[in-house]
Amino acid sequence: MxxxxxxxxxxxxxxxxxxxxxxxxxxxxxxxxxxxxxxxxxxxxxxxxxxxxxxxxxxxxxxxxxxxxxxxxxxxxxxxxxxxxxxxxxxxxxxxxxxxxxxxxxxxxxxxxxxxxxxxxxxxxxxxxxxxxxxxxxxxxxxxxxxxxxxxxxxxxxxxxxxxxxxxxxxxxxxxxxxxxxxxxxxxxxxxxxxxxxxxxxxxxxxxxxxxxxxxxxxxxxPDLKLVEEIKLSKDKAEQLNTDKSNFIFNITQEMKKRIILMKSNITETLASNDVDVIKSNLHKLQSIVDGSNKMINQTLNISEEDIIKIEKIDNKYNVKNLIKETTLAAKNKIKESIDFRVSVENNIPEYLFGDSIKIKQILTTIIENSIKYTKKGFIELRVSSVIKYEICRLIITLEDSGIGIDQKIINNIFSKREDNDYISRNLNLNSVNKIINLIGGTFNINSKLNRGTKITITIDQHIPEEDTKNDQMAEYIKDLTIPKILLVDEDLNNLERIKKMFKNQNIFIDTVIMGEQCLRKVRNGEKFNLIIIDYEMPKLNGLQVFNKLKTEGYDIPVIITTDSDDVNIKKKYKEIGIYDVIKKPIKKKDIENIITYLKEN
Known part of the structure; x- marks a missing residue:
């Protein structure tokens, strides 16, 4: 025993x-x-x-x-x-x-x-x-x-x-x-x-x-949990990249089809005509289409090469002011004498930041070169400011010019990844910028008027490697904590500006994004909002899908959905699943007053 x-x-x-x-x-x-x-x-x-x-x-x-x-x-x-x-x-x-x-x-x-x-x-x-x-x-x-x-x-x-x-x-x-x-x-x-x-x-x-x-x-x-998380993250990145590539190839294919149709039309007209002037005119048109196609193909190859680099986000410590200086000095050599190139960098930006400096330089270079290309005279102004909260520095990059401007339809196409015959070169370059900004988690807005100029605003969050925030900045942040924050989500930039103006002088902080994915990214990154107002009709993720994702992930943020429909049953159904309110577009003054009352009460 x-x-x-x-x-x-x-x-x-x-x-x-x-x-x-x-x-x-x-x-x-x-x-x-x-x-x-x-x-x-x-x-x-x-x-x-x-x-x-x-x-x-x-x-x-x-x-x-x-x-x-x-x-x-x-x-x-x-x-x-x-x-x-x-x-x-x-x-x-x-x-x-x-x-x-x-x-x-x-x-x-x-x-x-x-x-x-x-x-x-x-x-x-x-x-x-x-x-x-x-x-x-x-x-x-x-x-x-x-x-x-x-x-x-x-x-x-x-x-x-x-x-x-x-x-x-x-x-x-x-x-x-x-x-x-x-x-x-x-x-x-x-x-x-x-x-x-x-x-x-x-x-x-x-x-x-x-x-x-x-x-x-x-x-x-x-299996090791860390390994599982890394595999899942890699899988999500790979799927996102494949989706972007598929959309991009589809858009380029559609554009090439349009050009081929134009070429066929010109060739048919040329063959049927004996008029020398008509033939010469058509040949010039064909030459223009061929040159444009060749340029587009080269840019497509460049963007595809960038995609390979952008699979990984390479973060490093860098001197942000030196980066801006290098980029603007390189741009000055390409600017005509008839253009006044102005650069303004706020002093409160930390000397060093931690983030993907390569991609930020790509963004700056691309938007400046686009501005130079489409501005014949007048001015180009680059302004860089920041908002510092704890260890995060939000870079606000604004580029304004007096160039030919961009049609609103073209702007919408840039963000919806649809191509147009006009401004194809600019369209593709700004699509590339939009893609990079989405990958590194920033926001990208374009305001433009034809023949009057364009204003581009970019915000990118970067980490501060060392604690160098000033006391007055901290005091300003503490003050900001008492101000209600609303996140507006709408692909229509004019609609965003209109709603933002309606909240003017109400002591409410308004943040704007143009895509559901950007809304989710902001919330997941820890940004706090008292209310989210989102349009139902959104590319990729509509307003209801964004709400469901927030709810599934445990974010208890009141959501208001704007829609073209005035169906009472839809409004009742949405409220039953937890949506705070459904507002018929366009948002009216009374709707804004109700929202302000809600924020004050809560």
């Missing part, structure tokens, strides 16, 4: 160590880890009870006492529960990949099987509790026997048979490592039963359980 106690004691100690290591380690929650949790706990309880029974024998506690009989029955119950759970685990790993077998059982059949299994467990437990247990104790050996222990042996035999079925039909090289605990368990269990038949005083009942949980600790599928 002392040999048995020593074996049980050693098994109990290393199972406790395994349990501590396992439960302290971060792990994924899945079927296998949940099963392993139960097996570990049952193995510990089983060994503890067996040790307790051995101690009772040494202390000469009456074998037929009520307490001792209770421990014996509890010991048999834990053995039955352990092998039952272990059997469930075996069949799960054996048939998890056999979808055809699983599909043969409809939900009704599965329910029947589950009920039969529950009845089987209930009957077995009833038998263990009610059948007689006898005790043998001659001062040297002590063990239990009788109908209850015989019943457990029969159950063991049934489970052994089912395991052999699983081994015969499902073992292969790929899954062998998963079956290793089963092989070891069968061998050790057989050895323990054999030794018990020779010498019942050798108590090795719990030894197979401890060995099985030890081996399962090293074979159970428990």
């Amino acid at each position: 002392l040999i048995g106690m020593s074996a049980i004691g050693c098994s109990f100690i290393y199972t406790i160590i395994i349990s501590i290591l396992y439960f302290l380690k971060k792990k994924t929650k899945n079927f296998e880890t949940n099963i392993y949790n139960v097996l570990l706990i049952l193995a510990l309880v089983n060994m503890f009870i067996e040790l307790h029974l051995c101690v009772n024998v040494l202390l000469k506690v009456d074998s037929y006492s009520l307490y001792n009989m209770f421990l014996n029955r509890l010991f048999l119950i834990t053995i039955f529960n352990w092998v039952t759970v272990f059997t469930v685990y075996i069949f799960k790993i054996a048939f998890s990949e056999k979808e055809k077998i699983i599909k043969k059982f409809n939900s009704k059949k599965m329910k029947i099987l589950f009920i039969i299994f529950i009845i089987f467990i209930a009957v077995c437990l009833f038998k263990i509790i009610t059948l007689r247990i006898d005790q043998f104790n001659d001062g040297v050996y002590s063990y239990s026997y009788g109908p209850a222990t015989d019943f457990i042996v029969i159950i063991y035999g049934m489970y052994f048979f089912s395991w052999f079925i699983a081994l015969i039909f499902r073992t292969n090289k790929k899954r062998f490592i998963k079956y290793l605990p089963l092989f070891i368990f069968i061998i050790i269990s057989g050895l323990a039963l054999f030794l018990r038949q020779i010498n019942p005083g050798i108590l090795l009942n719990s030894l197979p359980f401890s060995f099985a949980v030890l081996l399962m600790y090293f074979t159970i599928e428990n």
Whole structure:
């Protein structure tokens, strides 16, 4: 008996160590880890009870006492529960990949099987509790026997048979490592039963359980959580990149089709005409189309090359003022004498920032070169300011010129990724800028009037590597905390400006974005808003989809959806799912007053 106690004691100690290591380690929650949790706990309880029974024998506690009989029955119950759970685990790993077998059982059949299994467990437990247990104790050996222990042996035999079925039909090289605990368990269990038949005083009942949980600790599928998160992040980035590329290729293809149609039209007209002037005019048109197409193809190749770089966001510490200086000095060499190029950089911008300086330089270079290209005379003004809150510096880059301007339809096309024949070069360059800004988590707005000029506003959040915020900046931030914040989400820039003006002089901070993804990014980055007003008709993600994502991710921010519909049922339906209000477009003064009242009350 002392040999048995020593074996049980050693098994109990290393199972406790395994349990501590396992439960302290971060792990994924899945079927296998949940099963392993139960097996570990049952193995510990089983060994503890067996040790307790051995101690009772040494202390000469009456074998037929009520307490001792209770421990014996509890010991048999834990053995039955352990092998039952272990059997469930075996069949799960054996048939998890056999979808055809699983599909043969409809939900009704599965329910029947589950009920039969529950009845089987209930009957077995009833038998263990009610059948007689006898005790043998001659001062040297002590063990239990009788109908209850015989019943457990029969159950063991049934489970052994089912395991052999699983081994015969499902073992292969790929899954062998998963079956290793089963092989070891069968061998050790057989050895323990054999030794018990020779010498019942050798108590090795719990030894197979401890060995099985030890081996399962090293074979159970428990991927590292950090690795899983990195893989998921990489997958999301790859999917986003593929979507962007597909949209971009589609847009370029459509543009090339339009150009081919124009070329065919000119060629047909040229072939049908004998007028030299008409032929020359058509040839000039063809030359212009070919030059434009060639230029567009070159830009497409450049943007595709940029995409490869932009797969990864390369953050580094950089001197922001030097970066602006280098970019503007390079631009000055390309500016005509008839253009007044002005640069204004606020002094409160920290000397060093931490972020993707390469992409910021790309953005600055592209918007300045576009402005130079489409401004023949007048001015180009670059203004860079910042808003500092704790360790974040929000760069506000504004570029204003007196150039030819951009039609509102073209601006909408830039943000909706649809191309137009006019301004194709500028359109593609600004699409590229928009794409980069989306990747690094900024905002991009264009205000323009034809023949009067263009104003581009970009905001990008960068980290401050060292604490260099000034006391007056901190005081200003604390003051800002008391001001309500509203996030406006609408792809129509004119509509954003109109709503923003309606909130003027109301002591309310208004932030604007043009896409649902930008709204989600701001909230996920920790920006706080008292209210979100979002248009239902949005590209990619509509207003309702954005609300559902915010709700699913646990963000409890009141949302107002604006829509063209005045259907009362839609408004009622939206309010039932948690949307604060639904406003018919265009937003009126009364709607603004209601919003202001709500913000003051809350």
